[in-house]
Every structure is written in structure tokens, then in C-alpha cells.
Amino acid sequence: MNNWWKKATVYQVYPRSFKDTNNDGIGDIRGIIEKLDYLEKLGIDLLWITPMYVSPQKDNGYDISDYYQIDPLYGTMADFEELVQEAEKRKIAIMMDMVLNHTSTEHQWFKEARKSRNNPYRDFYFWQDPKPDGTPPNNWKSRFGGTAWKYDEATGQSYLHSFDESQADLNWENEAVRKECGKILAFWAKKGIKGVRLDVVNLLSKTPGLPDDPIVGPTGDGRTHNVDGPKIHQYLHELNQQVFGPMQLVTVGEMSSSTPEECVLYSQEEREELSMIFSFYHMKADYQDNAKWTNEPFSLAKLKQSQSLLQQKMHEGNGWNALFYSNHDQPRALSRFGDDRIYRQESAKMLAITLFGQQGTTYIYQGEEIGMTNAYFSTIEEYRDPESLNAYRELLASGVSDREALIILQLKSRDNARTPMQWDDSKYQGFSAVEPWLVVNNNQISAEKELKDPNSIFYTYQRLIAYRKMFPVFTEGDYRLLDEEHSELFCYERTCNQEKLLVISNFTRKNVAYQLPSDYKTAEILESNYGRKQVEAAFQLKPYESLMIYQK
Known part of the structure; x- marks a missing residue:
């Protein structure tokens, strides 16, 4: 079997926040088509797009009401077919996001299921009577907070929803x-x-x-x-x-x-x-x-x-593993594991080097390649994510102060990753000509600036993507953690036949001394986020410095 995807890099697009071309404040398929040349320049192989099917948008498309149609919010089926063709011309394959654990409660199957206990579609979902004391059928919790059961007056039973109550779990036993x-x-x-x-x-x-x-x-x-x-x-x-x-x-x-x-x-x-x-x-x-x-x-x-x-x-x-630090369900890794203020560029490159040296298929989340950061919203009104809004209510109910609850959301909310893509320095950062669905992270970071700077985060990712295709050690090598107890460094080694790869990353703002293993004295530096060219027996690693060293 041709496992070409083992050497591939996947780029994730959250279409709602990628590029708006029809000026409704929401990204669309034509926006993705418009930016295919940018993605081709980056060097990616697969384009993963989060759900664009017809949906009430209670969970930004992960609540699907029609699996066979493109939501008009994003465009038409003709737009999608054009996207597939245009991507293929640039040797980029399309990866669709598919939600098969649950459907929207607006899906025709569920509408039929809730009509009566005898409906043929009833068994497409999980329906149960409440316990004798009137409490939900079991003690399961929704991933979005609260019970995982919603009582339905019409038939006197509750249906299971592992996520939002508008997302009813499908019964795969059927x-x-x-x-x-x-x-x-x-x-x-x-x-x-x-x-x-x-x-x-x-x-x-x-x-x-x-x-x-x-x-x-x-x-x-x-x-x-x-x-x-x-x-x-x-x-x-x-x-x-x-x-x-x-x-x-x-x-x-x-x-x-x-x-x-x-x-x-x-x-x-x-x-x-x-x-x-x-x-x-x-x-x-x-x-x-x-x-x-x-x-x-x-x-x-x-x-x-x-x-x-x-x-x-x-x-x-x-x-086989998917290698990632960021996606649409996680806050920005740069803000989470690095320093997104003083050492933003260095931290972003350090995380890229640390991840890309490991075994698995590499994933980049939109904006990661230009060093986008958490949004740090200061009011609850700026948030849109149902999980975050539920968490905020539960935090307050548990006695956490409003200020502390907002600090936690600034650190952990999924909306941090969902702010519009920052293309240039215009009013809405080139995402749209009108006010977007979610507040733009207005911090002067942009793809336009990155592309002009030969030492940018973008070009670090471009090189790392290429290395994974060039050297078998990336895909086939074994893995060994080095200096396991070191409190400031993440160091590991990959080995494949005569090839060796050493990755050293300083996860702190401090200078850290490092002694190079003796068998790397004749190696070459493949990638350095500080522009180092020469291998030395002893390094003074700078804040958030990262080195990828290759030995043949």
C-alpha cells in the first residue's frame, strides 16, 4: 500500500475564520480557493476542512442537519467541486471533517425519531425513560457541561447527547x-x-x-x-x-x-x-x-x-500518529507552551521544530505558520463558543470570581484558535471587508509580513515540511527521550539505520547550558530558530532556542 501520507503535512482550515469573499463576516469556500497559492507555497499535501455541511450552526457546523449538502453559509456544491479541482492542480488533496457520533436535532432522522416511540427512526438514537425519581437515565455528563440527557416532552423520554443538547448521539448498534x-x-x-x-x-x-x-x-x-x-x-x-x-x-x-x-x-x-x-x-x-x-x-x-x-x-x-500542538478545539499552542509576547517568533519556531522532528504525520492549524496568538478577550460578550460559555457559567456557579473565570477562558477557550485569519494589516486583517463573526485579534501579525521576511516563522515551516520528505529518519526512525529530568529542555533523538536526528529545545526565557552528545560532533544543523550554523561541543541555548541536528 502506498502510505504517502506518512511523509505528508496536513493544513487545517476552519472555514468560518479563514477568508471571507462575499462580505458577510464569515469565511467561505471561495476564500479557501483564493488562498490555495499561499498553501502551495507553504508546501502542504492535504487540506483538512472542518464541517461545511448544512447545519443550524449551534456548534459551528459540528451539528449536521444534512450530510449531502454544502451549507449556503460557505457557498455551493459547485464551489466545493471547484475547490477540489483547483487544489488537485496544486498537488493538494482535500480531507473532509466527518461527524458520525451525532447529528443535529434538526436532521430529518431525528425529526422523525421524536415523533413517536414507534417511529422507524427512533432506534437511530438513544432514548430512555428517566429514573424512577425523575432524574436522568444515567449520570453521564455532556462534554459541554451538565447532564448528557435532554428530556423530550412529546414522547416522555430523554435522548443522549454527549455534547450540546442540539447534537443527539447516533446508535451505532443499529x-x-x-x-x-x-x-x-x-x-x-x-x-x-x-x-x-x-x-x-x-x-x-x-x-x-x-x-x-x-x-x-x-x-x-x-x-x-x-x-x-x-x-x-x-x-x-x-x-x-x-x-x-x-x-x-x-x-x-x-x-x-x-x-x-x-x-x-x-x-x-x-x-x-x-x-x-x-x-x-x-x-x-x-x-x-x-x-x-x-x-x-x-x-x-x-x-x-x-x-x-x-x-x-x-x-x-x-x-501511526497525527502530530499537532494546535487545532480548532485547542487554545493557541504558542500562547500555551511558549512566550507569545517577547519571544513570539522564537517560541513559534521552537514549537514547530520540536513537533516536526517526531514520528507521525504533521499537522498545521491555520495561523500557526505565522505565529498567531490567543485572543485574550476581556469580556464574556466577546466569546461565541458554546463550550466556553457553559464553562463560564459553571465556574461562576462553583464560586470562582468573574475575573478568575475570564482569565481561565483567556487561557483555555477554543475561541482563541477561531479568531479570523490575519492576512494583512487592513482594518479586519484582510479576512473581510466587514465586521467578522468573531473579534479579530488585532496585534499586527499577518501573513503578508511573514512572506516578506526570509527569516519568518512561515519559511521555517516550509523547510520543515520539505525535510520530512527528504530524510527517512523522520518517518521511520525510532524515538528516545534524552535528559528526561531536565526542567528546562525537551531533547530527543531519532535513529534510522545510519541516520540520526537530534532535537534540542529550550522551553524557558533563560539561557541554558547544553553539552552536545559526542557522536554529533561532525553533524550539521538542519534547522535553528536563531540562525546558528555551526555545531559546537557546548552550547549556551538562548531563550526558546531550538536546534534540529542531523547526522548521516
């Missing part, structure tokens, strides 16, 4: 649901897409009977019974046999809360499930006791430990 989902995937594959990103795909299988979660605390939200469920591997293998394999689709599954061991199973080629997985194991480096909505400082020790464990497990088990 073979008709699985067949319909296969048809949806085949439809888009015939439109010419080459990849699929599967949203929260590890939630498809639930424990039969949907029992209470026995865990008490932040992780006792139902995940014991709705993450990596008993038939999940069966369902994914079925999809692989029906669609992924025959249509030659690159697939990546979002695996929030899955263990590294499960991640290996999902992505082992011989199991014929998924090409690769998104693990969020390393995204909890600034969580307090596994709780997201806390004002917890970032821990380098946690980041090193979690990324290294997954690197080793995936390599040993022949699994």
Missing part, C-alpha cells in the same frame, strides 16, 4: 445507522476527496444498557462506558472494508481520552481500521487533576512525558 454513515462517506469520496477526519470517532460504541459511570470526579463523566467501547474496532473495520480501503481514503480519528495502547490498535495497518489517530494525551500539560477549566501553569515535564510515551508506544506497536 446496522441501518452504520450503512447510512458508509453511504455518506462514499458520496464525498466520489466527489474527489482523498481524506477523512473522523470527529470523536472513539465514542461510537457505548456499553450496552448505558450504565452509570462508577468514577467520581472530573473523569467520571461517562467515559468509562462511551470511550473505546466494546464494538468500536468492529465498526471501524467495517467502514474500512466498505469505504476507506476501496476508495483509498487517508483517515484520521479523533481519540480524546483513549489510552496509548488503544491508539496503537486503531492505527495498526494490518488491523485495517484507520490510517492514523489524534491523541490528546499531551494536551493536558496545563490541566489541574485532569480538569481543563483551571488556571494551571504549563508543565514541560508533563508534555515531555506524554509525547514521549506515545511516540515510543506507537513506534513499537507499528501504529
Whole structure:
């Protein structure tokens, strides 16, 4: 099998915030077409686009009401077909985002299901009676806060929603649901897409009977019974046999809360499930006791430990990883793990070098390549994300002050990643000619400036993308964490036959002394965020300095 995607780099577009061409304040497909030359210059291979299907937009498109149509908000099917063709001319393949765990409550299936308990579509979803005391059917929590059940007056039962109450979970035990989902995937594959990103795909299988979660605390939200469920591997293998394999689709599954061991199973080629997985194991480096909505400082020790464990497990088990620090569901990594003020350029390049040296398919989230930062909104009125708004209400209800709650949102809200793409220095940063749907992060960062500067973050990413195609050690080499106990440095080594790669990154504002391993004395510096050219036996690493050293 041609696993070309192992050397590939994926660029994620959040279309609502990428480029607006019809002046309604919301990005659109024609905006993506307009910027394809920019993406070609960057050197990416796959373009992952978050959902653009017809939707009430309660969760910015992840609540789908028609899987077969483009939402007029973004354009037409003709626009989409043109996007596929124009991308192909530039050797860029399209990866669509697919939500198969739940539909919008505006979807025709759900509208039918809520008509009566005997409707043929009733079994497309999970419906249960309340407990005898009137409380919800079980103690599962929605990922957006509150109970995971919504009572429906018309039929006297509650339906399961793992996310917003407008997103009803599909019942994958029902073979008709699985067949319909296969048809949806085949439809888009015939439109010419080459990849699929599967949203929260590890939630498809639930424990039969949907029992209470026995865990008490932040992780006792139902995940014991709705993450990596008993038939999940069966369902994914079925999809692989029906669609992924025959249509030659690159697939990546979002695996929030899955263990590294499960991640290996999902992505082992011989199991014929998924090409690769998104693990969020390393995204909890600034969580307090596994709780997201806390004002917890970032821990380098946690980041090193979690990324290294997954690197080793995936390599040993022949699994495959999606490498990322940012996406539409995470705050900006630059603001989270680096210094987005004094050392913005250095930090952005340091994170890119640290990530791109690891094993897996690399992902860039829009704006990451120009060093975009968190929004730091100062009022709750500026936020749009339902998860953030729910978290704010829950924080206040738990006794957290308004000021502290806003500080936590500034650090953790998904809206930090969703501010409009900054193309130039015009009023709305070149995103639109009118006021955008979300406040623009007006900090004078722009793609226009980056492209003019030969030492910019953009060109660092461009080179790193090229290295991954040139040197086998990036895709095939094993992984070893070095200086594990060092509190300021993240250092690791990759080895493949005669090739070796050493990555050294200083995650602090301090100068840090570093002694180069003796077997790298004749190596070359592939990438340096401070422009170093010569390998030395001993370095004084500058604040947020990062080096990628190659030995043949």
C-alpha cells in the first residue's frame, strides 16, 4: 500500500475564520480557493476542512442537519467541486471533517425519531425513560457541561447527547445507522476527496444498557462506558472494508481520552481500521487533576512525558500518529507552551521544530505558520463558543470570581484558535471587508509580513515540511527521550539505520547550558530558530532556542 501520507503535512482550515469573499463576516469556500497559492507555497499535501455541511450552526457546523449538502453559509456544491479541482492542480488533496457520533436535532432522522416511540427512526438514537425519581437515565455528563440527557416532552423520554443538547448521539448498534454513515462517506469520496477526519470517532460504541459511570470526579463523566467501547474496532473495520480501503481514503480519528495502547490498535495497518489517530494525551500539560477549566501553569515535564510515551508506544506497536500542538478545539499552542509576547517568533519556531522532528504525520492549524496568538478577550460578550460559555457559567456557579473565570477562558477557550485569519494589516486583517463573526485579534501579525521576511516563522515551516520528505529518519526512525529530568529542555533523538536526528529545545526565557552528545560532533544543523550554523561541543541555548541536528 502506498502510505504517502506518512511523509505528508496536513493544513487545517476552519472555514468560518479563514477568508471571507462575499462580505458577510464569515469565511467561505471561495476564500479557501483564493488562498490555495499561499498553501502551495507553504508546501502542504492535504487540506483538512472542518464541517461545511448544512447545519443550524449551534456548534459551528459540528451539528449536521444534512450530510449531502454544502451549507449556503460557505457557498455551493459547485464551489466545493471547484475547490477540489483547483487544489488537485496544486498537488493538494482535500480531507473532509466527518461527524458520525451525532447529528443535529434538526436532521430529518431525528425529526422523525421524536415523533413517536414507534417511529422507524427512533432506534437511530438513544432514548430512555428517566429514573424512577425523575432524574436522568444515567449520570453521564455532556462534554459541554451538565447532564448528557435532554428530556423530550412529546414522547416522555430523554435522548443522549454527549455534547450540546442540539447534537443527539447516533446508535451505532443499529446496522441501518452504520450503512447510512458508509453511504455518506462514499458520496464525498466520489466527489474527489482523498481524506477523512473522523470527529470523536472513539465514542461510537457505548456499553450496552448505558450504565452509570462508577468514577467520581472530573473523569467520571461517562467515559468509562462511551470511550473505546466494546464494538468500536468492529465498526471501524467495517467502514474500512466498505469505504476507506476501496476508495483509498487517508483517515484520521479523533481519540480524546483513549489510552496509548488503544491508539496503537486503531492505527495498526494490518488491523485495517484507520490510517492514523489524534491523541490528546499531551494536551493536558496545563490541566489541574485532569480538569481543563483551571488556571494551571504549563508543565514541560508533563508534555515531555506524554509525547514521549506515545511516540515510543506507537513506534513499537507499528501504529501511526497525527502530530499537532494546535487545532480548532485547542487554545493557541504558542500562547500555551511558549512566550507569545517577547519571544513570539522564537517560541513559534521552537514549537514547530520540536513537533516536526517526531514520528507521525504533521499537522498545521491555520495561523500557526505565522505565529498567531490567543485572543485574550476581556469580556464574556466577546466569546461565541458554546463550550466556553457553559464553562463560564459553571465556574461562576462553583464560586470562582468573574475575573478568575475570564482569565481561565483567556487561557483555555477554543475561541482563541477561531479568531479570523490575519492576512494583512487592513482594518479586519484582510479576512473581510466587514465586521467578522468573531473579534479579530488585532496585534499586527499577518501573513503578508511573514512572506516578506526570509527569516519568518512561515519559511521555517516550509523547510520543515520539505525535510520530512527528504530524510527517512523522520518517518521511520525510532524515538528516545534524552535528559528526561531536565526542567528546562525537551531533547530527543531519532535513529534510522545510519541516520540520526537530534532535537534540542529550550522551553524557558533563560539561557541554558547544553553539552552536545559526542557522536554529533561532525553533524550539521538542519534547522535553528536563531540562525546558528555551526555545531559546537557546548552550547549556551538562548531563550526558546531550538536546534534540529542531523547526522548521516
